[in-house]
Amino acid sequence: MRTQFKVGFLTAAAVLMSIAAHGQCPDRPASGSVVADAPSLMSQNGTLSATFTMAQSVDVYGYTHYCYKYASGNQIIEAPTLRLNPGDKLGLNVVNQNNPQESGMKMDMSQTGMPVCGDTGAATVSSTNVHFHGMNVPPKCHQDDVITTLIQPGSPGFEYEMQIPSDEPPGLYWYHPHIHGFTEFQVNGGAAGALIVEGMEKFRPEVTGLAERVFVIRQQFLVPWVPGPYELTVNYQVAPFIGTMPIIQMKPGERQFWRVANATLQDFLQLQFVVNGQPEQMEMIALDGYPLSKTRMQNSIFIPPAGRAEFIVQAPATGGTASFTTESVSTGPTGNFDQGQTLAKIQLTDNAIGWHASSAPASDSSRLKFSNLADQPVTATRKLYFSEEFGGTNGPIQFYITVDGQKQKVFEPNEPPAIVTKVGAVEDWTIENRALETHAFHIHQIHFKLLEVDGQPAPNQDLLDTVEIPYWEGNGHPYHTVKVRMDFRDPNTAGTFVFHCHILLHEDLGMMHKILVEP
Amino acid sequence: MRSVQFLPCFVATTLLCCFVAGSPLVAQTRYVVTNDDTGFPLPNGVSFFSEGSNGALTLQGQVNTHNWGIGGGYFGANRVVAANDGQEPCVFISQAVSGNIAGVLVNSLSLGGVVSGSTNDTGTSNGIGLAVQGDYLYASFTDSNTIGTFSIESGCNLTFLGDEPVSGLNGGIINAMATNGTLMVTTFTDGSIESFNIANGLPVSNNDEQLSTATVKSNDGTYANQVQITRNGHYAIFGDTSTGLVLEVSDLSSGQLSATKIFGSSKAISASNILLSPDETVLYAVNTQGDTVTAFWFNKYTGSLQYGCQSGPIRGQSQSWSYLVNAALVDHSGSGGGVYVAEFGSTSGIALIRYLASNGTCYLHEDAASPFLDPNSTALLSIAIATSQ
Numbered sequence: 001m002r003t004q005f006k007v008g009f010l011t012a013a014a015v016l017m018s019i020a021a022h023g024q025c026p027d028r029p030a031s032g033s034v035v036a037d038a039p040s041l042m043s044q045n046g047t048l049s050a051t052f053t054m055a056q057s058v059d060v061y062g063y064t065h066y067c068y069k070y071a072s073g074n075q076i077i078e079a080p081t082l083r084l085n086p087g088d089k090l091g092l093n094v095v096n097q098n099n100p101q102e103s104g105m106k107m108d109m110s111q112t113g114m115p116v117c118g119d120t121g122a123a124t125v126s127s128t129n130v131h132f133h134g135m136n137v138p139p140k141c142h143q144d145d146v147i148t149t150l151i152q153p154g155s156p157g158f159e160y161e162m163q164i165p166s167d168e169p170p171g172l173y174w175y176h177p178h179i180h181g182f183t184e185f186q187v188n189g190g191a192a193g194a195l196i197v198e199g200m201e202k203f204r205p206e207v208t209g210l211a212e213r214v215f216v217i218r219q220q221f222l223v224p225w226v227p228g229p230y231e232l233t234v235n236y237q238v239a240p241f242i243g244t245m246p247i248i249q250m251k252p253g254e255r256q257f258w259r260v261a262n263a264t265l266q267d268f269l270q271l272q273f274v275v276n277g278q279p280e281q282m283e284m285i286a287l288d289g290y291p292l293s294k295t296r297m298q299n300s301i302f303i304p305p306a307g308r309a310e311f312i313v314q315a316p317a318t319g320g321t322a323s324f325t326t327e328s329v330s331t332g333p334t335g336n337f338d339q340g341q342t343l344a345k346i347q348l349t350d351n352a353i354g355w356h357a358s359s360a361p362a363s364d365s366s367r368l369k370f371s372n373l374a375d376q377p378v379t380a381t382r383k384l385y386f387s388e389e390f391g392g393t394n395g396p397i398q399f400y401i402t403v404d405g406q407k408q409k410v411f412e413p414n415e416p417p418a419i420v421t422k423v424g425a426v427e428d429w430t431i432e433n434r435a436l437e438t439h440a441f442h443i444h445q446i447h448f449k450l451l452e453v454d455g456q457p458a459p460n461q462d463l464l465d466t467v468e469i470p471y472w473e474g475n476g477h478p479y480h481t482v483k484v485r486m487d488f489r490d491p492n493t494a495g496t497f498v499f500h501c502h503i504l505l506h507e508d509l510g511m512m513h514k515i516l517v518e519p
Numbered sequence: 520m521r522s523v524q525f526l527p528c529f530v531a532t533t534l535l536c537c538f539v540a541g542s543p544l545v546a547q548t549r550y551v552v553t554n555d556d557t558g559f560p561l562p563n564g565v566s567f568f569s570e571g572s573n574g575a576l577t578l579q580g581q582v583n584t585h586n587w588g589i590g591g592g593y594f595g596a597n598r599v600v601a602a603n604d605g606q607e608p609c610v611f612i613s614q615a616v617s618g619n620i621a622g623v624l625v626n627s628l629s630l631g632g633v634v635s636g637s638t639n640d641t642g643t644s645n646g647i648g649l650a651v652q653g654d655y656l657y658a659s660f661t662d663s664n665t666i667g668t669f670s671i672e673s674g675c676n677l678t679f680l681g682d683e684p685v686s687g688l689n690g691g692i693i694n695a696m697a698t699n700g701t702l703m704v705t706t707f708t709d710g711s712i713e714s715f716n717i718a719n720g721l722p723v724s725n726n727d728e729q730l731s732t733a734t735v736k737s738n739d740g741t742y743a744n745q746v747q748i749t750r751n752g753h754y755a756i757f758g759d760t761s762t763g764l765v766l767e768v769s770d771l772s773s774g775q776l777s778a779t780k781i782f783g784s785s786k787a788i789s790a791s792n793i794l795l796s797p798d799e800t801v802l803y804a805v806n807t808q809g810d811t812v813t814a815f816w817f818n819k820y821t822g823s824l825q826y827g828c829q830s831g832p833i834r835g836q837s838q839s840w841s842y843l844v845n846a847a848l849v850d851h852s853g854s855g856g857g858v859y860v861a862e863f864g865s866t867s868g869i870a871l872i873r874y875l876a877s878n879g880t881c882y883l884h885e886d887a888a889s890p891f892l893d894p895n896s897t898a899l900l901s902i903a904i905a906t907s908q
Contacts, residue, residue: 333837334808387762389789390808391694391744392645393591393842393863393898396708400740400762408740408762434762436788436808474832475786475811 024055024097025067026078028190028236032244035235035344037214038193039072040081048084049091051157054128054177056098056189063220066098066177066189078236079193081214082175086168086197092160098126100153114414117141119152125185126153130160131178131444132195133306134289134465136169136369136490137162139445139497146178146444147413147496147514165492167369169447169463170199171289172259172308174216180413180512184265184504190218190236192263200257202363203291206283206312210257211353213248217343219264232267232326232343239343246344248324249352250315257285259310262303266503267338268438268468270327271301273313276320286310290447290463293365300327304440304468306502315348322346332471334388335437370463373449373487376426382419385432385479386439386469386501386511399511401441401501410510417496418513425488425517432479433469439506442466443486443499443515452483466502494519548907550625551576551847551859551869554599554612555896556588556646563588563614565599565623566895567905574849574871576859576891582628586617590898591863592646594760594791594807594844595695595706595744596659598901601625602651602671609675610905611656613647620649620658622675625907631675636660636667637682645692646900652698655680655720659693659705666693666705668721683722687711688730691742697755699748702771704755710734710742712757712769714776727775731757733765736781741765743779744791744807749799754822758793758804764813766790766804768822782824787811794846796855801827801874801881803858805843810836812843812860812872814881830883833860833870835890840864845901849873857883859902867899868892 029036041050053069070077084090118129118141129149137144143162151158176192177183194214201208214235221230231238237246250256262269272279279299284292288308301309316322328340365371383404390397400408403418421427428451431441447463470480500512551568564583568576588598598613608625614633618641622631641662648659656677658667665684669677685693691709698704701718710730715722733741743757753772757779759765764787767779787806790813794803799819805812814827833843840862849871850856857874861867868890875882893899 330837333810333841387788388808389740389760389762390842391595391708391742391760391791392593393900394645398740398762407737434788474809474836475829476831 025057025065026069026076031238031240031246033237033247035215035237035246035248038079038081038216038235039077040083041070042083043085043088046087047089047091048082051093051095053095053097054191062222064189066186066191068191068193079190081194081196083196083198084164086164086170086199087166088164090160090162090164092130093157094128094130094151094160095157096128096151096153096155098128098153100126115148117145117148118150118158119155121150121152123150123179123181125182127151127179127182128177128186129179130175132173132175134173134447135195136165136446136492138492139495144444147498164197165369167367168197169290169368170197170203171286171291172196172214172261172310173289174261174263174308176263180411181508184508187263187504188220188265190220192216192218194259194261196259197289199363200286200291200310202361203365203368204285204295205362206295207257207285210255210312212257212259215258215260216263217260217269219267221265232264232341234343239341241339241341245342247347248344249347249349251350251352252318252348253315254352255312255314257310257312259308260303261308262305264305266305266336266505268305268329268331269303270329271303271309272299272325272327273322274325275316275322280314283312284309285312287462288447288464288466291365291368292462296460304466304502306440306442306466307464315346318348320348332437334390334435335471369490370447370449370487373426373485374461376487378428378485379425380421380427382427383430383432386435388435388437397509399501399506399509401499401511401513403513411512415514417516419515420518421488421515422518423488423491423494427486427488428483429486430481430483431469432481434472434479436471438468438471440466440468440502441482441499442502444497445493446487448484448486450482451485454480488517491519493517550905550907552599552601552610552903552905553861553893553896553899554588554901555581555893556590556598556898556900557896558590558616559587562586563612564895565610565612566893567628568869568891574886575888576869576871578893580628581895582623582630584612584614584621584623584630584633586614586619586621586633589615589643589646592644592900593648593661593694593708594842594900596646596648596661597695597845598646598649599903600649600651600656601903601905602656604671604673604675606673608905608908609671610903611649613642613649613658615642615646618642620647620656620669620677622677624675625905632672632677634669634677634679636679639663640665640667640682648694648696650696650698650703652703652717655717657696657698657703657722659696661692661694664693666696666722670720681721685713688728695745697746697748699750699752702748702752704746704748704776706743706746706757708742712743712776712779714755714771725775729776729778731767732779733759733761733767733781737761743767745793747793747795749795749819754819756793756795756802756817758790760789760791760807762788764788764790764804764806766793766802766815766824768824770822780822782815784813784826786829787813792845794848794858797848797852798854801854803846803855805846805860807842807844810843812858812883814874814883828881828883830872830885833872833885835862835866839866839868843870847902847904861899861902862890863898863900865897866892867896869902
């Protein structure tokens with residue numbers, strides 16, 4: 001639900017005014033042009049080192065851009081795709097060149113007794129950090145910690161250093177800022193990019209030899225937190241409701257391997273590949289960066305905010321027409337209506353290009369992390385639920401995720417963990433939605449196995465890191481639920497991290513809590 | 520200044536009533552009135568709906584008040600009240616963007632006074648709530664966090680008397696007010712509740728400000744929103760904004776608010792708007808963030824509440840409206856016969872929810888003719904009953 005926060009509006013207005021004079025982000029492609037993949041940065045000899053500079057600017061339409069800039073020679077690249085292999089080391093230096101905000105909202109993350117990672121001071125809309133969404137890496141300072149890591153404007157640089165686990169599932173992940181209270185602003189501005197763990201062809205040989213495309217679908221509101229029209233973009237190219245569409249090039253009849261990240265603030269995507277007016281079957285390869293145990297054909301793919309889908313599409317023969325679309329999704333009486341629209345037109349051309357993955361010998365999927373999760377004894381069960389309350393049309397609004405039996409409260413950075421468990425635990429969590437809008441559950445650091453939906457066995461038992469729970473339809477209807485299996489066996493999970501709704505407004509307003517995994 | 524927006528049928532109806540009754544003096548028309556809460560650039564106004572014998576509403580017209588509302592805000596802050604200036608019935612509405620209160624003469628359906636409080640009084644973020652007691656009108660300004668006191672003058676005019684600055688214990692904003700005799704009870708957005716003595720017009724705190732029990736127990740997950748006071752002044756009943764359906768009752772018989780007792784049901788989300796029946800046996804709870812109305816049995820001797828019944832889904836949620844908000848009684852006696860409920864949304868309207876009870880069982884259902892659209896509002900939050908003399 002988007003709401004009319006006066007404070008948010010004033011803050012946003014102040015931000016717009018203060019940064020209007022700074023044009024620090026690269027220009028973004030015009031609508032109607034050919035969609036290009038973001039340039040890739042590949043690991044060399046087991047290491048990928050890069051420096052990202054977070055910056056901001058306002059475009060001619062008034063949209064505030066937040067960008068991850070990477071300098072490649074004289075060229076500035078925005079949000080490159082990071083490509084790593086299992087076992088590689090990632091070294092990412094992040095410099096924050098956002099404008100310092102002397103006024104407006106602040107959130108004090110440096111509470112007494114809290115550890116500090118990076119810079120000190122209050123978090124503001126200009127502070128930043130990085131979350132490596134979906135990666136099964138430790139929640140430690142300089143790795144994937146979002147609770148205490150703060151990179152303030154003017155900071156000379158903050159080093160992320162982590163090793164990709166050797167059993168990390170190959171697939172599509174993504175990175176984005178995760179400053180509590182302000183994540184939506186920077187992601188709305190476009191600060192998000194793809195991260196690929198290579199090796200999909202080892203587990204899903206169907207993709208071998210296919211041209212690969214990486215599409216990051218983002219969403220931009222003119223002013224975050226204020227109701228109004230939004231735009232979806234495909235690799236930064238606006239897909240207007242009316243007007244000239246982005247163009248994706250394919251060879252006639254060509255099969256391509258598409259890797260699509262839903263990096264929107266709140267849009268639930270219902271993707272279709274429409275050929276000659278009819279939704280075409282797509283061959284599902286992976287979800288949320290985890291290869292499916294076997295492929296399946298679907299003519300529609302649902303991706304919640306923050307989710308990813310990897311699949312094979314086939315272009316029509318010469319003379320045919322095709323488009324890439326998202327269908328309308330109702331997210332409930334107090335949710336937003338996610339309008340269906342065309343994301344891109346398919347242009348058939350013999351000159352279409354794409355990344356071609358090298359072929360590699362097949363690997364045993366039992367070597368993948370979480371592969372035997374279904375067979376593990378469960379050490380604990382828990383129930384959590386989403387709920388909301390509205391005291392007026394403009395708020396106050398409270399968004400909660402609550403462990404059953406605990407008090408409903410919004411997240412505070414210095415709160416104690418809502419859940420404490422130990423390394424080695426395997427837990428089944430039932431997550432219920434008692435709100436009148438759909439929510440998207442996400443937990444950091446691990447994938448989970450989707451066991452049940454509404455009390456019935458999930459047909460595909462996929463491994464995910466984000467899952468939607470539909471809205472409550474009201475009196476007389478049961479709450480919708482999912483049951484998922486959480487795997488804390490890996491010692492890398494030791495530490496404190498968060499679970500939350502990945503509708504970013506909800507996350508920023510506290511629909512989030514901590515879990516502590518004791519060593 | 521007369522409004523020119525009345526339909527010919529209203530004139531015909533009025534004439535017919537007068538003719539049948541034999542004298543214009545005894546002709547009364549009971550209206551459901553709205554604060555249309557229209558914002559800039561369209562002028563705000565009060566829409567008058569007459570009731571048919573079956574409870575069906577017919578829009579008779581709108582009195583233009585030539586100012587601006589905000590079309591939103593707190594659910595508990597009631598923006599329209601009926602009163603009497605000593606000579607004739609009035610309707611007062613708050614207009615948050617303009618920062619004033621407009622009076623409308625019900626007999627002539629014309630505009631009376633438009634009056635502001637102090638220069639400090641503002642409610643542009645979340646509205647201005649209203650309550651009436653005798654010759655006084657009280658306004659809760661949600662930005663300045665003040666209660667303005669006005670005396671009601673002839674011609675549905677007001678005279679500003681003064682301000683009382685208020686605040687919740689944790690910095691909460693003034694929200695709903697209820698009055699009865701010398702008592703006023705208020706709610707704040709942080710879950711605080713407080714009573715005031717209004718015997719001399721201006722509210723004086725009874726020094727009983729406290730967090731409601733549900734607020735304390737839920738760790739801010741629930742807070743009292745709207746409030747009602749029983750006729751004998753013994754109990755204050757609070758409808759809570761909550762993720763469930765939570766009601767609270769405080770014993771006021773000592774002259775101060777006691778710790779509230781909680782009554783709840785998980786069968787709906789929020790009860791930010793509540794209304795007690797004329798015989799005080801039924802409490803209607805509007806499930807603000809949902810699509811139902813729930814009735815509770817109220818024991819006015821013990822202050823206890825017991826779940827009674829719940830309506831089915833009220834038509835049009837999310838397609839036409841987003842929230843169910845303020846309620847008004849269908850009948851002025853007994854159980855009230857049900858409630859009219861404001862539907863907030865781009866297609867604002869008024870739902871008619873009928874109440875029936877038999878052998879200890881009650882039923883709530885939406886009338887087949889419901890809802891009755893208010894074409895003058897896209898953000899209807901508040902309705903009331905006013906009767907011409």
